[in-house]
Amino acid sequence: MQRIRVVGLGPGPLDQVTMAAWRALTQASILALRTDRHPCIEELRAHLPAEVALYTCDDLYEAHARFEEVYAAIVERLIALAQRHGEIVYAVPGHPCVGERTTALLQQRSVEVGVEVEIVAGLSFIEPVCAAVGVDPMDGAQVIDAMLVARQHHPMVDVNLPLVLAQVYARWLASDVKLTLLNAYPEEHPVTVVQAAGSAHQRLISLPLAELDHGEHFDHLTSVYVPPLPPHSSFTALQELVAHLRAPEGCPWDREQTLASLRSDLLDECAELLEAIDAEAFVDDNSPAICEELGDVLLSATMMTQIATEEGRFRMADVVRGVVTKLIRRHPHVFGDVAVSGVDHVLANWDAIKAQEKTEKGMQSDPLDGVAPALPALEKARKLQSKAAKAGLLDRTALAQANPSLVALLGDAPDERRVGQILWELTALANLHGVNAENALRSYVVMMRKRLQDSQMQANASDSGA
Known part of the structure; x- marks a missing residue:
């Protein structure tokens, strides 16, 4: 039988390795390490039998420019070792199924080549990071790879819940993460850089979000903790409140509303928003009033969507998915390979795409x-x-x-x-x-x-x- 046992090394020193992982490591005849850069490796080497064949994959990081290429190369090396030796142990930092892309790729590839993959659990980085900043993950903590957030223009998170950004391994990555987070969090929002969580070298650095990338305190053992914004700051908080108002124990007035009855309210709120914007012709900054009126418009839309949800028509996810899909489809010059020469060209494409959408729905296109x-x-x-x-x-x-x-x-x-x-x-x-x-x-x-x-x-x- 050809088998690869994927073993989690835990996030820090050797004493964080589980008993099952320890047995797998010390009984292995072929041991492959994803990386030699881990706090327990030096001590682990001293406990390994002299006859164990030890491999590392660090050289593949130097041989390839993109992480996906590195991970694919690691998987092929592991498959080749298993086919040659029958059974190998593959050791990875943390837990094999938490933030470890090679595990998922290996499981997919193993089905194709007929190699069995076994997971030997380990302590992930999540527990020591949460312990270091005093957060219970059961309170709704969000854990996201920093690279995913860095690619976004707005963080796809709930700002009313704790956030842990994992693997902030370089200053440039911290800078990209900061720019994304600033679209949802204020510059002065406090964040904590967590280094080597759970080890003797653990270090916490607290600073304002705007200064996150000031310094060189980033490596492969670095995470960033972003505490939640004050209560009632997220869109989901608004949805919960509106659903509560519409519930049997909610408000009699809100419960009586229908889509038709809220039409005039929506028009009134839009008019008040426009009035607040127009008022900036007479005041330097009317931001507080504009912010308040935008909230009222958002409340109207959320209330109408909640009513539709209760009536079984559609949910907020349908509303959001519909408009996001439509915007992507109507911006092929941003999300596709269409080239445009300017705003007029963009508008012409927009009209053409709208006409095509109507045709696909069996509707007659009317330019008016x-x-x-x-x-x-x-x-x-x-x-x-x-x-x-x-x-x-x-x-x-x-x-x-x-x-x-x-x-x-x-x-x-x-x-x-x-x-x-x-x-x-x-x-x-x-x-x-x-x-x-x-x-x-x-x-x-x-x-x-x-x-x-x-x-x-x-x-x-x-x-x-x-």
């Missing part, structure tokens, strides 16, 4: 679609004109110059203030004659959309006849 009926009248008019112009149904330049008196009133280079003044005065004039300007423009937009659609149908009919 996407103008929501509930939009304020001015925004409806702007979007309809923009879409009609893109479709060749409207010449906005000709339309803008159709009323010479209005052109003269605006002047050669009207700014927002001038346009706003004229709209204000038109609203006052409409009020004087008992006309609601918002309703008047909304009705006119509806009429113009019908005219534009009729023009499009006639053009399509002419093209078909030709």
